[in-house]
Amino acid sequence: MAAAQKQERTPETRLQRVLVIACGMIAREILAVKQQLGLDHIDLTCLPAEYHFYPDRIAPAMDKAIEQARSDGYRHIFVGYADCGTGGLLDRICEKHGVERMAGPHCFAFYQGLEAYRKVEDADMMSFYMTDFLCRQFDAFFIKPLGLDRHPELVTDYFGNYEKLIYLAQTDDPALDAVAENAARMLGLVYERRSTGYGDLVPGLARAAPPAL
Incomplete structure (x- = not known):
């Protein structure tokens, strides 16, 4: 459009x-x-x-x-x-x-605001970020391209070095929250939600x- x-x-x-x-x-x-x-x-x-x-x-x-x-x-x-x-x-x-x-x-930095991001950058080093877009497109952007729908055992290979999944939420949408929470569970990561807006x-x-x- x-x-x-x-x-x-x-x-x-x-x-x-x-x-x-x-x-x-x-x-x-x-x-x-x-x-x-x-x-x-x-x-x-x-x-x-x-x-x-x-x-x-x-x-x-x-x-x-x-x-x-x-x-x-x-x-x-x-x-x-x-x-x-x-x-x-x-x-x-x-x-x-x-x-x-x-x-x-x-x-992921400018959604949080650069000043805020600088304060958490080191602590987030082992974190996997998601956004509203990535929640909406989780299957299309991660599951299918990485082959996790066919080989779920590859989760450890791809995400084994991460410790946490951080959902940077642009909006308040329970459906997207559920996707992020389920993704963290599937990947075996601690879940955190940050309401960043834009x-x-x-x-x-x-x-x-x-x-x-």
Whole structure:
């Protein structure tokens, strides 16, 4: 839907708007913040959520997406990613195009807020994070790709070094809580729930202000 909205804009209209090019894992949350803050100047398009597993694909895909957005008439672009495992390569793309991205190492950090994350980063070293998206897509993003539906004995191989599952909850949804709790039980991990809301995504998107006319 976001991509379709982008295509419906005329080049003249796009000059006055901000395009957020984001990870598909946070699309729902960006739209929620947009509505919450009344950020009507923002358009959204997303790269595939599966790049969460292939961070080497993020920077080159973002490079192409920004070039396409410029060609479509967008001068004002905001990158809806943290570093997300690119090892600084995404920052090089942002610098190349003169655009800003979400601050922080990954969405698990900016959902908690970078200041709060720094205080728990070391203690959470052996923790497996889940978000609303990952709860909704737990089977599609973890169970099936890792083959745990066919070989549940692999749980120890994949998750044996974790001690805790921490659900970073963007919303209060009992169904998602149940998924996270069941996941912790299945993986043999201690369960913790942190109600984060949208964290630094709110000020981050708020800074993507509409250009002055």
